[in-house]
Amino acid sequence: MTDEAQRMFDEDVADTGHVMNNSRLWAYRPGLVAGLFELLREAGKAAGLDGRERGILIAACASAAGDSYCALAWGSRLAEAGDADTAAAVLRGADVGLTARERALAGWVRKVAVMPHGTSGEDVQELRDTGWDDLQVFAITVFAALRIAFSTVNGALGARPDAAFRATAPPAVLDAVTFGRPIEDETSKLS
Structure with missing residues (x-):
């Protein structure tokens, strides 16, 4: 246990009331x-x-990549920023309740998550048409790629969504996350 890892654990406890499973994993190299x-x-x-756009971006990206951990975490945050039904729709890929700008964002990050080599100029133009400029499109794409990297490490090394999600995530969000690793049992930490 390093001082950096302990700080990370202490921040989790202060923020969520428990040490998160992904923090236990990243405690191997907190600097990374x-x-x-x-x-x-x-x-x-x-x-x-x-805040809402960030929630949409991460929830859409996580669900497209099959990352249940980030989908539950950010679907819950998106529900707090709006409503649980909209968050659940984003997690399911339906985008009900989103503006045209938000739908373009969600659609773009899903393409980045699932088939980045299949994007086209038309896809970028859809973002432009809804108010995103080229600098923003670049930054959104970098953001999504970094989130995918984070999800990949967590998923590959077995970080399961924390048991606390059963009590903290809205029921609509829990029902929408039918993919990825299951929520941990009360007695397990990593599978």
Whole structure:
């Protein structure tokens, strides 16, 4: 246990009331996750994302990539920023309740998550047509790619969504997340 890992655990307890499973995993190299999150902050700032847009981006990206952990976490945050039915729709890929700008964002990050080599100029133009400029499109794409990297590490090394999600995630969000690793049992930490 390093001082950096303990700080990460202490922050989790202060924020969520428990040590998160992904923090237990990243405790092997806390500096790596800190660096990754610093890049995410820079990309998010460059993209000019507000809290709701960030939630849409991450929830859409996580669900498209099959990441149940981030889908539950960010679907819950998106529900807090709006409503649970909209969050559940984003997680299912339906995008009910989103503006045209938000739908373009969600559609783009799903393409980045699933088939980045299949995007086209028309896809970028759809973003432009709804108000995103080229700098923002670049930053959004970087942000999504970094989130995919984070999800890949968590998923590949077995981080299961925390048992606490059963009590904290809205029922609509829990029902929408039918993919990825299951929520941990009360007695397990990593599978």
